[in-house]
Amino acid sequence: MKMRYVFILPLVAAVIATPAAAQTCSISSTSGSAVSCTVPTTLSMTMPSLMKLTLSGTAVTLTAPAVIADFDAITGLASTDNTGPTFTVRSNRSYRVQVSADAATFSHTAPSGAATYAKPAGDVEYKIGSGSLVTLTTTATDIGSGSATSASSLVQVAYKTAYDITKDQPGAYSLGVTFTLVAP
Numbered sequence: 001m002k003m004r005y006v007f008i009l010p011l012v013a014a015v016i017a018t019p020a021a022a023q024t025c026s027i028s029s030t031s032g033s034a035v036s037c038t039v040p041t042t043l044s045m046t047m048p049s050l051m052k053l054t055l056s057g058t059a060v061t062l063t064a065p066a067v068i069a070d071f072d073a074i075t076g077l078a079s080t081d082n083t084g085p086t087f088t089v090r091s092n093r094s095y096r097v098q099v100s101a102d103a104a105t106f107s108h109t110a111p112s113g114a115a116t117y118a119k120p121a122g123d124v125e126y127k128i129g130s131g132s133l134v135t136l137t138t139t140a141t142d143i144g145s146g147s148a149t150s151a152s153s154l155v156q157v158a159y160k161t162a163y164d165i166t167k168d169q170p171g172a173y174s175l176g177v178t179f180t181l182v183a184p
Contacts, residue, residue, distance in 0.1 A: 051091040053181035060084050062124070062161045064168075076165035084126065084157035087144070087179060094147045096184055098140040099126065099157075102176030110171040117169040123162045124175070133160055140180055 025037035063080040065071055071078045089095055101121035110116045125133040128143045146152050 047092070049091075049093050049183050051093070051095055051181050051183060052089065053097060053179060054088050054090075055179060056086040058085070060159065062159065064161075065163050065165075068165075071163070071165045078163045078165070080161055080163070082159045082161070084159050085179075086154045086156050088154055089144070089146060089152040089181065090150060091146070091152075091181075091183075092148050094184055095145065096142050096182045097144040097155075098180040098182060099136070099143050100140040100178050100180070101136050101138050102178055104138055106173040106175040108169070108171055108173050110169055114170045116171070117167060119168060119173055119175075121175055125160045125162075127158050127160070129156055136177070140178075143179075145184075 023039045025039045027035050027037050029035050060082060062082050065078045065080070087097060089097060101124075103121065105118035105120055108116050108119065122135045122137065124136040126136055126143075127133045134141065143157070144152075144155055
């Protein structure tokens with residue numbers, strides 16, 4: 001009877017020491033025929049959102065009126081068109097592209113003797129491709145969207161800027177414009 005307990009205790013200890021997640025397969029055969037043993041496994045991974053927005057350039061020089069004749073004789077207003085950057089998106093999920101002005105007004109550096117002017121960002125309108133003109137604001141506005149793609153179509157941005165001879169003072173103007181890639 002004692003011998004029986006001696007053999008069982010080491011077997012129980014070996015089972016307890018085996019990790020719960022481990023699976024084994026063993027064969028003990030003296031047969032000459034083929035035998036097999038399998039242990040199933042599972043592969044897992046976590047794929048992150050992978051997204052990339054590429055702009056063809058990050059600086060656009062707006063064309064300001066150069067002479068008085070560029071302004072309308074009656075209203076003193078003028079507007080000019082400028083080509084902006086193009087953008088493409090690479091993404092493994094659906095996406096949206098947005099645009100917004102970084103501030104409500106341009107920063108203005110006036111030359112000596114000239115007044116400063118807080119030119120509104122809304123004096124600039126933009127359009128995407130052959131779309132309609134939209135006023136630029138500080139609120140991020142959707143300008144494109146799509147589904148997973150290795151490279152979206154090239155999208156052209158264009159700007160139209162309004163000028164007022166009675167307000168737009170001489171000097172250098174600057175306004176940051178941000179393009180944002182968003183995962184909906």
